Amino acid sequence: MTPPNHKLKARNVLYAVVLACLNVCASQAEQIRVVTEELAPYNMTLNGQLTGMSTEVVQAVLKEVNVDATIQSMPWARAYDLALHDPNVLIYSITRTPEREHLFKWVGTIATSRWYIYSSASHPVSLMDLDDARDWQTATVNEDVGEQYLIGKRFAVGQQLQPSNRYELNYQKLRTGHVDLWISDELNATWLARQAGDDPERTLVRSLRVPELEDSGGFNMAFSAGTADATVALFKKGLKTIRENGTYDAIARKWN
Numbered sequence: 001m002t003p004p005n006h007k008l009k010a011r012n013v014l015y016a017v018v019l020a021c022l023n024v025c026a027s028q029a030e031q032i033r034v035v036t037e038e039l040a041p042y043n044m045t046l047n048g049q050l051t052g053m054s055t056e057v058v059q060a061v062l063k064e065v066n067v068d069a070t071i072q073s074m075p076w077a078r079a080y081d082l083a084l085h086d087p088n089v090l091i092y093s094i095t096r097t098p099e100r101e102h103l104f105k106w107v108g109t110i111a112t113s114r115w116y117i118y119s120s121a122s123h124p125v126s127l128m129d130l131d132d133a134r135d136w137q138t139a140t141v142n143e144d145v146g147e148q149y150l151i152g153k154r155f156a157v158g159q160q161l162q163p164s165n166r167y168e169l170n171y172q173k174l175r176t177g178h179v180d181l182w183i184s185d186e187l188n189a190t191w192l193a194r195q196a197g198d199d200p201e202r203t204l205v206r207s208l209r210v211p212e213l214e215d216s217g218g219f220n221m222a223f224s225a226g227t228a229d230a231t232v233a234l235f236k237k238g239l240k241t242i243r244e245n246g247t248y249d250a251i252a253r254k255w256n
Contacts, residue, residue, distance in 0.1 A: 053255035087226030093219030139170035
């Protein structure tokens with residue numbers, strides 16, 4: 001039985017609307033800028049290519065949503081500033097904290113993380129709680145979550161905190177005694193120690209765990225606030241799909 005004319009017209013209008021929405025989503029997604037930092041083994045440049053667990057997850061999501069975007073690695077403070085102020089910027093690996101919650105549009109978790117304040121085995125520092133760290137110099141990275149966390153706890157840059165632009169510089173500062181402590185993600189700390197030819201179990205001391213930085217579940221993908229909700233929804237769906245079809249687990253096994 002042939003549907004009445006008005007039903008055909010309504011159906012055609014619906015199809016046109018859906019197609020238009022999909023085209024808008026694709027157009028918005030194609031214009032995005034993807035930024036990150038050198039945070040091995042999550043995101044790092046090896047032999048001129050950006051790789052790492054988080055990078056592979058982001059690349060898998062981009063493929064799933066059929067978006068061709070170049071990922072740029074830069075100092076974290078610059079990437080963070082771009083994501084804060086420019087529209088259509090996707091940033092990873094970023095920790096989701098209460099202070100950041102309303103600054104970005106969150107896609108989802110792409111890697112777990114554990115955070116510690118480390119000291120050197122050659123100069124171990126015993127910390128019962130965070131207040132004990134106030135008597136020591138701590139290495140941080142400009143604008144990263146470790147530095148923001150300590151500033152939020154009333155640690156001062158230039159006094160207790162000694163920032164750098166690169167994580168490997170902080171390991172070297174700890175190793176050579178230029179600082180007493182270093183706040184870092186565990187995988188990053190052990191990776192950098194091994195890259196320097198050291199055994200992390202012999203050179204690094206976990207002086208204090210920082211569980212507050214782990215409450216978010218780990219590192220995330222997030223869009224700048226000026227990004228269209230439709231684009232964010234598209235990437236959320238893409239991340240959900242690669243988790244459900246086994247792609248995410250395959251990437252995680254490779255890097256863990």
